[in-house]
Amino acid sequence: MRYIPGIWVLLIGCFLLITGSHSVWAQSYDLVIKNGHLFDAKNGINQPMEIAILKGKIAKVASHIPATEGNKVIDAGGMWISPGFIDPHTHVFVGEKPRVFAGGSSSVFPDAFSFRSGVTTVVDAGTSGWRNFEHFKSTVIDVAQTRVLAFLNIAGGGMSGDPYQQDIQDMNPEMTFNMIQKYPDLMVGVKIGHYEGESWQPFDLAVEAAALSNRPLLVECHLPEYSLKEQLRRMRPGDLLTHTYEHIRDREPIIDQNGNLLPAVIEARKRGVLFDLSHGGAGFWFDQAVPAIQQGLTPDTFGTDLHRFSMNSGMKNFANVLSKFLALGLDLEEVLEKATWGTAKALKREDLGHLSEGAVADLTLLSIRSGSFGFVDSAGMSITGNQMIEPELTIRAGRVVYDLNGISATPFKKVK
Ligand SMILES: [Zn+2]
Structure with missing residues (x-):
């Protein structure tokens, strides 16, 4: 009996040695983000929380994760932590052809514009077809x-x-469906747009391809031949209308001459048709957005319609677009939810837009700046707001890909 306490001392000693060596020589996580305010709509989190990342995935979300657990530690004090933004409407099929979107210079390369505005996923809106x-x-x-x-x-x-x-x-639902089948993880749906004739056949062929592939249709038509009322009638629940607040000669606006939402728009939304912002160079007008928002029609998703013209117009970038909607009276939480989980759901990509343990570590750290900021529409009108969402740092699949103020960098010490 007198040997048992000695055995216990030995066992406890071994245990301490093992756990102690673990914390000294082998951190549990690649990265720990401390002191931030986490907003994760899917998981109902809107409070201070810490996050640990391992091998590109969210490994732990908790109110406290010791700094010693991370190979690298980022202090997100004063910042919001959000899942990486999802931009559902961009044109990124850049290439050598002058003044063309498909493989040409009117598109832009995604990395050049995504991470700096908190975006980790972009959706190209039909710049390519099956060919x-x-x-x-x-x-x-x-x-x-x-x-x-x-x-x-x-x-x-x-x-x-x-x-x-x-x-x-050349509009072939079978070939379109076949290409979607070939790359199901990359394809979120079918697009119809830029057809200038009077036939409804292209629209119906696009609906057919979308139905075959069990994915939404994105409708980007601006033309009087396609009346808005008839477009909406042919759209299915879950299909997305673009350029919701557009007011150009070539397209019927959603607000009538008395300042009211068209009954067809109200009816379509009730049926589950979705309304994407699709800001673009000409697609966002305060004379549509202000009354529409007052009457309850906020965008379901915040597509920028990024391309080489829109990015230098009133659109600017994804974070600026979100800030514009703060100036229009939306809450920060509503804007962040739609930019992440809401868009993931609309695209039927529920693996994205949240920071659940096990999810891909796509996230962004945001400063919410206070001041006086101007926001411009496609008619050259401006409004002012008092908040600006400024992405500080963006992480894609666990790796820091953008860091505005070097909060993840090692402080430089003067060479003596
Ligand atoms: Zn577009």
Whole structure:
């Protein structure tokens, strides 16, 4: 009996040695983010929380994670932590063709604009079709660090300009469906847009391809031949209308001459048709947005319609667009929810837009600046707001890909 206490001392000693050595020589996590305010709509979190990342995934979310557990530690004091933003409407099939969107200079490379505005996933809105998707994949999607998903255009060559976009013979639901089947993880749906004729056949072919692939249709038509009322009637629940607040000659606006939402818009929303902002260069007008928001029509998703023209217009970037909606009276929480989990749900990509343990570590740290900020619409009108969402740091699959103020960097010490 007198030997038992000695054995216990030995066992406890071994245990302490093992656990002690673990904390000294082998941190549990690649990265720990401390002292931030976590907003994760899917998990109902809107409070101070700490996050640990391991091998590109969210490993732990807790009110306290010791700094000693992280190989690297980031202090997010005073900042919001959000899942990485998802931009559902961009044109990123950049290439060598002058003044063309599909494989040309009117598109932009995703990494150049995504991370600095807190975006970790962009969706290309039909810049490619079934004929050139694989070229888009090899030249952009496979090369970018940003996650790039796609709506596939019903036009075989995507946005290759005219006359290709007008060729109904090249709008093939079977071929579109086949390409979506081939790359199901990259494809979120089908797009119809930029057809200028009077036939409804292209629209119906696009609906057919979307139905075959069991994915939403993105409708980006601006043309009087396609009346808004008839477009909305043909759209299914879950399909997305773009350029919700557009007010140009070539398209019926959603607000009538008396300042009221069109009954067809109210009815479509009740049926579950979704309304994407699709700001673009000409797609956002305060004379539509202000009364629409007052009457309850906020955007379901905040597509920027990023391309080389829109990014230098009133649109600027994703974070600026979100800040514009704060100035229009939306809450920060509502804006963040729609920019993350809300968009993931609309795209039927529920693996994204949240920071559950086990999810991919795509996230952004945000400072909410106070001051006086101006926001511009497509008519050249401006409003002022008092908050600006400023992305400080963006993480994609566990790696810091953007760090505005060097909060993840090692402080430089003067060389003596
Ligand atoms: Zn577009």
